[in-house]
Amino acid sequence: MGELKTSSPMASGEASVSSSGYQTAAVPVATLPPKKKRNLPGMPDPDAEVIALSPKTLLATNRFVCEICNKGFQRDQNLQLHRRGHNLPWKLRQRTTKEVRKRVYVCPEPSCVHHNPARALGDLTGIKKHFCRKHGEKKWKCERCSKKYAVQSDWKAHMKTCGTREYKCDCGTLFSRRDSFITHRAFCDALAEESARSQTLAVSTDVNNPNAKVVVASPPPPPLTPSTTVVSPALSIQSSELPENAIGLSPQTPKTTCLTTSTTTANTSCSSSNGNTTSTVFASIFAPSSAVVTQPPPPQTSSATSISSFPNLIPTLGRSHRTSTSTTALVPAVPIQLEPTSLSLSTSLYLSNNVGSSLFPTPPDHHDQHRHFALSPQPPAMSATALLQKAAQMGAAASNASLLCSFGLTTSSAATGKEHAATNTAVHWNSQIKPESGASATGLALGLGENSGLTDLVMRPSSLFGNQAPMTRDLLGLSIGGGGGESTGGLSALLNSFGGGGGFESSYGGEGQPERKPNGPALL
Amino acid sequence: MIKDEGSSSATSSPLAFFPALPQSPGMGSPYPSWLLEPRSEERGISLLKVIMTCAGHVASGNLEQANIALEHISHLTSTDGDSIQRMAAYFAEALADRIVRSWPGLHKALNSTKIVSVNEKILVQRLFFELCPFLKLAYVITNQAIFEAMEGEKMIHIIDLNSSQPDQMIDLLHTLSARPEGPPHLRITGIHEHKEVLEQMAVRLTEEAEKLDIPFQFNPIVSKLGNLDLESLRVKTGEALAVSSVLQLHTLLATDDDMQRTPSPSMSAHLQQFSLMNQRPLKDWLEKDPLSLLSMSPDSALSPLSLSASPKVGSFLSGLWKLSPKVMVITEQESNNNGSTLWERIRPTLFYYGALFDCLDSTVPRTTVERQKIEKMLFGEEIKNIVACDGLERTERHEKIEKWSLRLEVAGFFKVNLSYQGLMQATRLLRQSHFFNGYKIKDENGYSIICWRDSPLFSVSAWRFRR
Numbered sequence: 001m002g003e004l005k006t007s008s009p010m011a012s013g014e015a016s017v018s019s020s021g022y023q024t025a026a027v028p029v030a031t032l033p034p035k036k037k038r039n040l041p042g043m044p045d046p047d048a049e050v051i052a053l054s055p056k057t058l059l060a061t062n063r064f065v066c067e068i069c070n071k072g073f074q075r076d077q078n079l080q081l082h083r084r085g086h087n088l089p090w091k092l093r094q095r096t097t098k099e100v101r102k103r104v105y106v107c108p109e110p111s112c113v114h115h116n117p118a119r120a121l122g123d124l125t126g127i128k129k130h131f132c133r134k135h136g137e138k139k140w141k142c143e144r145c146s147k148k149y150a151v152q153s154d155w156k157a158h159m160k161t162c163g164t165r166e167y168k169c170d171c172g173t174l175f176s177r178r179d180s181f182i183t184h185r186a187f188c189d190a191l192a193e194e195s196a197r198s199q200t201l202a203v204s205t206d207v208n209n210p211n212a213k214v215v216v217a218s219p220p221p222p223p224l225t226p227s228t229t230v231v232s233p234a235l236s237i238q239s240s241e242l243p244e245n246a247i248g249l250s251p252q253t254p255k256t257t258c259l260t261t262s263t264t265t266a267n268t269s270c271s272s273s274n275g276n277t278t279s280t281v282f283a284s285i286f287a288p289s290s291a292v293v294t295q296p297p298p299p300q301t302s303s304a305t306s307i308s309s310f311p312n313l314i315p316t317l318g319r320s321h322r323t324s325t326s327t328t329a330l331v332p333a334v335p336i337q338l339e340p341t342s343l344s345l346s347t348s349l350y351l352s353n354n355v356g357s358s359l360f361p362t363p364p365d366h367h368d369q370h371r372h373f374a375l376s377p378q379p380p381a382m383s384a385t386a387l388l389q390k391a392a393q394m395g396a397a398a399s400n401a402s403l404l405c406s407f408g409l410t411t412s413s414a415a416t417g418k419e420h421a422a423t424n425t426a427v428h429w430n431s432q433i434k435p436e437s438g439a440s441a442t443g444l445a446l447g448l449g450e451n452s453g454l455t456d457l458v459m460r461p462s463s464l465f466g467n468q469a470p471m472t473r474d475l476l477g478l479s480i481g482g483g484g485g486e487s488t489g490g491l492s493a494l495l496n497s498f499g500g501g502g503g504f505e506s507s508y509g510g511e512g513q514p515e516r517k518p519n520g521p522a523l524l
Numbered sequence: 525m526i527k528d529e530g531s532s533s534a535t536s537s538p539l540a541f542f543p544a545l546p547q548s549p550g551m552g553s554p555y556p557s558w559l560l561e562p563r564s565e566e567r568g569i570s571l572l573k574v575i576m577t578c579a580g581h582v583a584s585g586n587l588e589q590a591n592i593a594l595e596h597i598s599h600l601t602s603t604d605g606d607s608i609q610r611m612a613a614y615f616a617e618a619l620a621d622r623i624v625r626s627w628p629g630l631h632k633a634l635n636s637t638k639i640v641s642v643n644e645k646i647l648v649q650r651l652f653f654e655l656c657p658f659l660k661l662a663y664v665i666t667n668q669a670i671f672e673a674m675e676g677e678k679m680i681h682i683i684d685l686n687s688s689q690p691d692q693m694i695d696l697l698h699t700l701s702a703r704p705e706g707p708p709h710l711r712i713t714g715i716h717e718h719k720e721v722l723e724q725m726a727v728r729l730t731e732e733a734e735k736l737d738i739p740f741q742f743n744p745i746v747s748k749l750g751n752l753d754l755e756s757l758r759v760k761t762g763e764a765l766a767v768s769s770v771l772q773l774h775t776l777l778a779t780d781d782d783m784q785r786t787p788s789p790s791m792s793a794h795l796q797q798f799s800l801m802n803q804r805p806l807k808d809w810l811e812k813d814p815l816s817l818l819s820m821s822p823d824s825a826l827s828p829l830s831l832s833a834s835p836k837v838g839s840f841l842s843g844l845w846k847l848s849p850k851v852m853v854i855t856e857q858e859s860n861n862n863g864s865t866l867w868e869r870i871r872p873t874l875f876y877y878g879a880l881f882d883c884l885d886s887t888v889p890r891t892t893v894e895r896q897k898i899e900k901m902l903f904g905e906e907i908k909n910i911v912a913c914d915g916l917e918r919t920e921r922h923e924k925i926e927k928w929s930l931r932l933e934v935a936g937f938f939k940v941n942l943s944y945q946g947l948m949q950a951t952r953l954l955r956q957s958h959f960f961n962g963y964k965i966k967d968e969n970g971y972s973i974i975c976w977r978d979s980p981l982f983s984v985s986a987w988r989f990r991r
Contacts, residue, residue: 186948383885384607384878385979387568394569 048102050117055108058131109135129153568608571600572874575615579870582619594620603899604890607881614904615874618911622866625912642718646688648901651894653689656883657960658974658982661950662770662855663692665972668946669986670766671699673851677764680708683757685749685769687714688721690728692768697729701736713743713757722746749775750836754843767844767852773928774856776837777921831927832862841935845989851940852987857922858973858980861910873910876922877903879979886962925971925983937987941970
């Protein structure tokens, strides 16, 4: 490779390479020097001199060499200073009389975008760095995160920030910027699960534990440090800590024996594996509840002594929102009487993290007043919204549902325990109610499964409704199975009762006047 | 066999299949145990069915049938039970109230001796504020929007259309005092119908402002929103105006719409759905059970673009527009409860209040008196208003944000996208508080929607008067 060097601004033909589009001869610069004109990025000055340096030149660290002792210098000025030391007669190196000509540099690598003079870079240092970064070998490496860099200055810049301020979301994603971290946290799904789990843990743990908060605030376990110290107040430390501790506790089988012994420091050792020195009170409440509430308690229950108290915990935890601080005193407390007072006293707007936002003071005190139903005995299906949706689905599916089914033919619950009680009633009813009841009783009977007295009823309705028993377990099946074409006496009777004549169309079409008028003389 | 409507003989009435059997002697309890179980999804579903049926009766004027249905509902509901039971109790009460209204004299006589305690009302508002996060979240988002809009302003005037909880303004005072350019000169005009509330508010706010050293002035206006005279707000030129409306604007939608009962396109949809009696009544009934009515698409009744005319809201909004507010933040219930017929309203109302009752159920124990108070005096009254009243009396007219945005745009407002900041603050609040579990806030086209487990409940939106 030939050495192409420009040593003087005089662009003689052999010294510089230029494409046809660019002038090589000295060109009067269009603008006067007072203000250095900067071109738009990506658009080099068409009047500029294009200089192509060889890779060797670009990578060379010491471009300026003293002719006397062959010492290399990175900068010309340094070389000059050095030469003075040789006691040479020196004279000031004159600035070239020529006006400064703008130079642009191209990358020698042919495959590079910047090889094209139209995409030349304007700065010598810039082209050197570019060449190193893109086409050079990455010689510098960060120890912490093992990221490699070709340019030393890049490496230095990275070392400044690597690991110094790092935000880690509980879902494992790392952020170097606070704002992106916060944005992420707000919508992180994993975080939502964590907090959901921590709710269950928080059932009895966070409550009336002024200690708890204090303790938690004190050295939180290292794994949590990055995430929590940066962003969250003590409370979220608490919340994020709880699941950690819970999980941390489960594998510690030998230590769990301490769980229920008492409210002693023994408990702290349980959670101390996480480096957490939670207070006894805190841990004692926390531990059993976590054992109870979180899914994988089996390792914890290995301890024989602790097992016995767990069953006690479950019902009380389920209902009682605040266990008192001692594990033993798992009073199914009804702290409800406290609620009115605390409600009226609290300005229970919780503190948000913002400066100046006072709307929401930190809750720990306020937790006293709140009930927690981590384990509400009812399964979620009991919620009104769930029921409504289910009902709507049933309605949609039940194109053949008859009114007969819709009325009172609620199947008995599938709960086995209730079967007998229900069967009695069902039997009783059936004895009273006539064939129509065959249809109605199915509702009861079907859910009951095989109860001798009712098997025939079960069978009959199956044929009547043409569905399988399992389907009728819940109301879904029943209405589906509802005899579309069944016209038992009761059915038509129902229809008549509903129809009430012409009132119908108007009623469902929209309310007309009829509704307003007391058209029920029967009532009076 | 049922031949006549009036027959109330239990054996023949299909409704008698319900366990409310007076003629079941020899049983320990008149009700089969499965009905009384705590775990009774079936009871819930049957409750819903009966409610829908009852509503149908009431809507069509079959009071006799409605009566029977109500009787059966009463056996299933309880104000102490699970959320569906409670809600059903209030719905039943509302339906009954509606029936009674058809005899105006009777209705007046029954209601004339009611003692309305203002303190109870105020207390219930506070309880709602504390036990449910909605108001807090709305305040956070509102305050953030106001704060952002007022950046750099030196004179700020805030009009609070329902100045009931001091917490909102206290928080705003704090944020304003902490801003880098220093606190502004702040005026707050609070509107409420009870003057005790405003007096309290004045005391709290002035004391807080003094602590923070903010030049502050509080102007109370005792008035119902409908009677508000915009002149009395005394908006001065040169001050930046912000309006905060939390669950207030919908009361202005109440109009005397008895005269407006023209068949709308929605009606015809219904007509088709249920088809005319003289055609195939039996078959239709066979095909539809009350629950299928629940499964109708929620907005089939009200097409999104058919806004019911409401002169009051229109004039109010344009009055506000003339005051040139820099920002107006509106929080409203996210539900289309403003159908013109009961039938159109019953389904969205069920879903909406079902979610609200669930919220309370999940955070507050069943036996709490406070919860019952909220349920009865707040939700129950709202349900009653939606179901039983009409015309000017029906003030709980909720509409979803799409409709509100249409109204606001007609009045000349332009949407301001709510910033991430407010949303994140609100989410953080939820996350920090273990008490509020299951609530979500999401951003939809620049509006913030507060949901309970995927059911949208409240919407917050911000508007400005100039592009």
